[in-house]
Amino acid sequence: MTAPLLKVRDLNVRIPTPAGVLHAVRGVNFDLMPGEVLGLVGESGSGKSVTLRSLIRLHRPPIGMTGTVEYGGQNLLAASEAKLRDVRGGQISMIFQEPMSALNPVLTVGEQIGENLREHKGLRGRAAQERAAELLDLTGIPSPKARLADYPHQFSGGMRQRAMIAIALASEPQLLLADEPTTALDVTIQDQILRLLLRLREELHMGVILVTHDLGVVAQTCDRVAVMYGGRLVETAGVNSLFHAPKHAYTLGLLRSLPGAGEHRRPLQPIPGGPPDLRFLPPGCPFAPRCEYVTDECRAGEPPLLEVAPGRFSACIHHDELPALKPTLAEVGA
């Protein structure tokens, strides 16, 4: 068996706020294999984006990060600034949700690709120009040479996202962190971007961690899923087994709240209540107040994430009481 590309152990992120410390990520553990696409799903405020950003230590003080993020035999949370700069953008790249705000408005797309090439590939001048055009071409931007001189505001939404992906790929990273890369795009463009990511992952053999709240996107792109709730991972599984037989009451609720398509149309079953306030978590399972399977045991203490079947981890006491679903992947949008 090959070694994991990334090993995350006991990751905690604490965000000081005027109303007290927000414990946004609470003891997250997971591994990512080389070339694997992991979906990190959850509602807004579940801590998925905060988790993603802490993988390359992107949070700035006073936000505190503890635990280990092991990459290439090194803990990135404790690495020197110089080493971290080497990994960031060089071996692990990141793309953001809103390319309009993530691209610098006063630099041309060519300049923004160029600085990556200079920093991580030592390419300058003409060589950098040519490589930058190749990258735009790779991400499906027409007449790439001419567009290098354009500013982000001269691109359409979908093209901007492609440009951001081109920038992220400039250094040929081993791992791409994607923070809701398609949320801001309309459905047809979303589909194109996801296909692009899958193709690039094949061609470049890079791992991808895809943060999304959209299970349809997960079904379409991911090998494995990690479900976050209240700052914790509550379930991880291969994408097929998760969709067919969720092992956490929250995952079950998520899947039931999906609209079916075509002949599978059925009434939506939303999860009652709202996501928990991370400053005032109940002592037990954070999902307990909204859960239909809840028992006193759930409220007594927070259940740990345990292996409940080969390759399947769940933090649900009632994981074996949950009904199997039979939605096909086609039904959730793949």
Next chain:
Amino acid sequence: MHASYVIRRLLQIIPTFLAVMLVVFLLVRLLPGDPASAILGDRATAEIVERTNRELGLDRSLPVQFGVFVRNLLQGNLGDSISLKIPVIRLIGERLPTTLFLTAYAAVLGVLMAVPLAVLAAVRRNTWVDALIRAVFQVGLSLPVFYVALQLLSLLGARLGWFPIGGYGENFTGHLYHLFLPALTLGLNLAAILVRTLRNSIIEVLTAEYVDFARAKGLRSRVIMTRHVLRNALIATVTLLGLNIGALIGGAVITETVFAIPGVGRLMVDAIFGRDYPVIQGLTLTFAIIVSLVFLITDLIHARLDPRAELT
């Protein structure tokens, strides 16, 4: 590249300075006292005063005087100085370079002080460093220019003898040396204004997502600060700087007087005290043109810095 825009803006200056001229023409003539008495002194007889006024054309009605002035202006003639008896245009031509040099020098010193300190204050925001930088400039901003000028003059000039207490110098390095204290005086004032704005815009830009993206790309913090943060933060500051160049020229009036610099600022002061109407008018017109040009240049720089800006 923006030739038509520039030409249009230059043409817009014409009505601006006609309006400026009219206002100044009237204002000057509403001031108490008249040039003939200023030239001739208290003991002149009414007859002599009247004759002098006639020679200067000041006995005619205001509209006629204005008409004469505009006609002369169109011929490139700003008239002669009443007290010095030489053409105003030559007078301004001799004195203006000094003031422009002083203003540019002050702007450079101001920016050189403001940018690093604003970066430092923004990076160390809400620490004692930030508080100190802001407090010093806050005090600097509240002190009148002439007071700062006199303090610098007495300390660095008279007591320590590091810098001359007046004069303009012979060549470029001489100018730099002689004008250091006055330029510092004006520059401090400008820096005080710039530091505040620039610090705040840097702090704002630092929270922008493209800064996180730049960090995620593994760029050095120096590169992030200069390429990504400062370039964006300077956009607002450049406009502010342009707006303040006008104030800087106004400040030159006081500074040139305190430091005995032969620039147009001091010329203006002398002209006002001597009721030298043609000089006052000529200078005001010159200031109006300079300020208009500075605004135009500011807009062009702004457009260079911000590709989203449309020149319309």
